Amino acid sequence: MVAEIIAERCTGCALCVYVCPTVALTLRDRRADEAGTHRRIVELAEPDCYNAQNCLEICPDEAIVMHPLTEPFTVGTDVASADADEIRALCMAAGVGSKQLICMCAETTGAELAAAILNGAHSPEALSLATGARTGCTELCHQPILQLLAAAGHGDAPRNPARGFQWYGIAATALGLLADGEVADDVREAFSHYPLDSDLRVLSGDFSEFAPKGGQP
Template identity: 50%
Template sequence: MNRKAVVDPERCRGCANCEQRCPDYAVTMVKRDKPLQVGVDVNEVNYDEVVALCAKAKLHPEQRICYCVGTRADEVAAAIIKGARTPEEISLVTGARTGCTIECIQPILRLLEAAGCELKPPEGGWQWYGRTATAWDLPEAVKQKYASRGFYFEEDRAVLDKLVEEGIKGGDA
């Protein structure tokens, strides 16, 4: 199509997804003059609000939700409390979704949904997989259908609830 890639250095997090996905191999990554560090300091917000948001999303605050860069649920919750309202905004301030972009979208969407943010797929650019069902979302018919096959949905949910509850009661972050 003869379109030229334009990089906004303020928004680029060096994930190389554009380079990997360009069908014309027209994007080449270059090293920054100075390393870019991003992150949200959870100490800049009320940590009780962070814990409450994580609990509502059924995530332990210390749970790693982006394995590629090590972003935890409490940092994403703090980003939301500070005003991030989309997965893209969360990526810009925390660095989450700058690796594989696949695994962390679900907990990010859960946290945004728990915060009351209206979620809709972005136009162009970012991968979006939508919300998948969790242990808390499974319909009773699904649980019954698979119970005879050795699935223990209620027991699994109880374990997950306990982990979230432990996060609420207070591991220090």
């Protein structure tokens, strides 16, 4: 599917521009021959539209519709296009499994995202264009993508556009509660009805407490 802007309904409010994960929408002056009354209008770069439909959802004026693509296309980054050791190192630094599915919609793995970063995709938008991640539900894969970028030294990527809110930052993590391997007493006390220590061990890869007596679970 690909978006289409209905010129006479578009008010140039730019909300769609601020939420497009592939920055396929920009604002420009309305031409004299275009329908509509507002000075500004949104323009779509069709090749960069990956059917996320965030624009459709946020538009307050029903000025965007979706059409089937006449020529469907596939996007993705070949994991073999980057060094396997570097991919593994980046995933490990980000706390992301290289074979782990990160974007559940596009089925993008940690390794594919890492390869795209190593190939030069240094922002969430560039990663989406290179892999298709963040263009389905646009929600689930958010955090690990920001973690991968930060681990690669690109956590300071500027927002595009500057007023956009496709993403903000990395939210708190369970493992982030650990300082020198321990959780602060006040946090443990505040969440005393949660099996925090046990889950932290699991998140660290230690499943020993779940092994049954005498051998294999």
